[in-house]
Amino acid sequence: MQIERRRLMVLLNALYDQGVKSIPVAHPCADIGELVRIELEDDGLATVRFSQGTLTYQDNRETIPAKHGESAYDDLPDAQTYTRAMVASGHVDLANIDDVIAFADRHGYADLEAGHEPVVIGLDANIMSWRLPERLGIDAEVGDTDDRGRRPTNGYALATGVKEELDWHYNHYNTHELTSAFGDEFERLDSQPAGANREGLLGLYEYRRLRTHRTADVIECDRGDDAIVSAYRRFNEESRKTALLLSNDRGFVERGIAAGIPSQHIEYPVDIPRTATGSWTEATELLYYLAVLFGVITLPKVTLYGVWNGKDGRHWQHEQLDIDCRSPKVEPPLERDLAILEATN
Amino acid sequence: MARIWLTNGTPTTPAILNPLAAACDQGFVPDEAQILSNPGVEDSVTAASDYAEHIVDAYRGDAEVSTYNLADETDFRGIIEFYRSAIDAARENDDSVAVDVTPGRKFMSAIAFQAGFRFGADHVYYFHRKAGGYYGQLYAEIPRTATDLIDFTEEL
Numbered sequence: 001m002q003i004e005r006r007r008l009m010v011l012l013n014a015l016y017d018q019g020v021k022s023i024p025v026a027h028p029c030a031d032i033g034e035l036v037r038i039e040l041e042d043d044g045l046a047t048v049r050f051s052q053g054t055l056t057y058q059d060n061r062e063t064i065p066a067k068h069g070e071s072a073y074d075d076l077p078d079a080q081t082y083t084r085a086m087v088a089s090g091h092v093d094l095a096n097i098d099d100v101i102a103f104a105d106r107h108g109y110a111d112l113e114a115g116h117e118p119v120v121i122g123l124d125a126n127i128m129s130w131r132l133p134e135r136l137g138i139d140a141e142v143g144d145t146d147d148r149g150r151r152p153t154n155g156y157a158l159a160t161g162v163k164e165e166l167d168w169h170y171n172h173y174n175t176h177e178l179t180s181a182f183g184d185e186f187e188r189l190d191s192q193p194a195g196a197n198r199e200g201l202l203g204l205y206e207y208r209r210l211r212t213h214r215t216a217d218v219i220e221c222d223r224g225d226d227a228i229v230s231a232y233r234r235f236n237e238e239s240r241k242t243a244l245l246l247s248n249d250r251g252f253v254e255r256g257i258a259a260g261i262p263s264q265h266i267e268y269p270v271d272i273p274r275t276a277t278g279s280w281t282e283a284t285e286l287l288y289y290l291a292v293l294f295g296v297i298t299l300p301k302v303t304l305y306g307v308w309n310g311k312d313g314r315h316w317q318h319e320q321l322d323i324d325c326r327s328p329k330v331e332p333p334l335e336r337d338l339a340i341l342e343a344t345n
Numbered sequence: 346m347a348r349i350w351l352t353n354g355t356p357t358t359p360a361i362l363n364p365l366a367a368a369c370d371q372g373f374v375p376d377e378a379q380i381l382s383n384p385g386v387e388d389s390v391t392a393a394s395d396y397a398e399h400i401v402d403a404y405r406g407d408a409e410v411s412t413y414n415l416a417d418e419t420d421f422r423g424i425i426e427f428y429r430s431a432i433d434a435a436r437e438n439d440d441s442v443a444v445d446v447t448p449g450r451k452f453m454s455a456i457a458f459q460a461g462f463r464f465g466a467d468h469v470y471y472f473h474r475k476a477g478g479y480y481g482q483l484y485a486e487i488p489r490t491a492t493d494l495i496d497f498t499e500e501l
Contacts, residue, residue, distance in 0.1 A: 006486075007486065009485070009486045009487070009488065010485055010486060012488065012489075013485065013488070013489045016488075016489045016490070017489065040488075040489075040490065041490065042475075042490045043475050043476045043490055043491060044475070044476035044478070044479070044487070044488035044490055044491030045476075045490075046488075279476075279478065279488070280488035280490075280491070281478075281488075336403045336404065337403075337485035337486075338485075339399070339403050340366070340399060340400055340403045340483065340485050341483060341485055341486060343396060343399035343403075344358075344362070344396045344399065344483060
């Protein structure tokens with residue numbers, strides 16, 4: 001059964017109704033095991049216990065090559081990506097969150113009625129996957145408004161060079177090796193994107209989503225920092241809009257600033273806290289990212305597949321996961337609620 | 346013995362549907378749903394009528410949904426009559442009847458509440474959204490612990 005990212009609340013509700021209020025989320029391989037535990041609490045709150053912080057996860061991942069080989073190691077997201085998912089879901093703050101907000105305050109909230117240039121966001125490839133503008137409240141559609149009702153930004157400027165950089169083509173895939181390393185679940189991942197390519201696909205489809213669902217200028221350029229920054233410089237000079245650049249790469253940010261483009265470094269924390277309390281909605285975001293990055297995660301009564309045989313471009317576009325219900329009691333309410341939401345769409 | 350659901354129109358469709366879905370979830374799957382409508386809320390009531398059937402259907406029920414149209418939203422006697430006649434009919438037929446006081450303007454809820462008790466409804470329901478942030482969303486996609494279906498016949 002497939003379920004869209006925006007519908008994952010249905011899964012939490014179904015588990016809650018079955019009496020599952022504490023949800024261990026694990027990778028099928030025992031050497032990795034439980035990643036986080038989601039406690040479903042009153043009033044729509046959920047506390048996430050990070051069973052493995054970044055450093056523990058990194059240590060555990062480092063044991064994999066000796067035990068299971070390089071393919072298995074490469075299929076697991078690296079520790080930085082692991083942290084980025086926790087930030088993207090809203091549970092962990094950026095290390096330099098105050099700087100980023102100050103940057104947005106300084107350059108954003110253009111007064112269009114007074115003739116100011118619209119402010120648009122340019123995202124580097126290394127942060128495209130994570131929907132950061134929405135997370136930070138600076139998105140043009142759903143960002144926080146100021147006391148005059150203005151959004152921090154007015155749209156996006158998307159560089160084609162960034163899109164090309166997201167095409168990571170990391171497909172050295174060997175299902176047999178993964179199955180013996182991680183478990184039978186990985187049989188369903190045959191000829192699906194492996195490892196870091198899944199993060200690349202998240203970014204590619206986020207690029208497309210912004211292009212389709214936001215006011216977005218597409219800036220034609222080659223790949224590589226030089227070409228991308230030069231293209232943004234020309235855009236700011238010629239378009240009567242101001243692009244702000246966000247990147248996880250200090251070199252990229254320095255080039256941007258040298259070219260006169262307002263640019264801000266996005267810095268991730270070295271490790272993550274033991275627990276964080278958020279909403280059930282944020283918990284569903286975390287499930288989505290973990291399922292895609294790890295390919296498969298297990299929860300009580302269900303197994304969530306971020307990739308599976310037959311996942312194609314449309315599934316990626318609609319941000320779908322596949323749910324294998326190991327408990328027969330969970331499937332009927334899931335189907336029921338998805339049918340209701342489908343009918344009232 | 347049939348189950349009858351009585352509710353009221355309001356401009357947002359989920360406000361009409363969510364108490365119904367929550368009631369279905371707790372086992373009150375109606376065979377009949379009647380929605381009180383007025384000219385200001387006609388569109389959302391029409392949409393809610395269709396969706397209500399889908400919701401009941403998803404809970405393995407089969408509901409007939411009808412609307413009772415007021416010419417004016419402040420036709421207080423009309424509102425009272427809607428509840429009185431429906432509850433009386435249900436009692437005559439030995440049906441179980443639930444009044445939903447959630448949607449609509451405050452005076453509509455007040456009248457529905459009073460009518461529910463006075464004419465002897467089996468349930469007087471209010472769908473309480475305990476946590477903010479889920480406005481306009483449907484019951485299925487709101488955290489279970491962020492809502493509560495209160496039955497005032499059990500509370501008062």
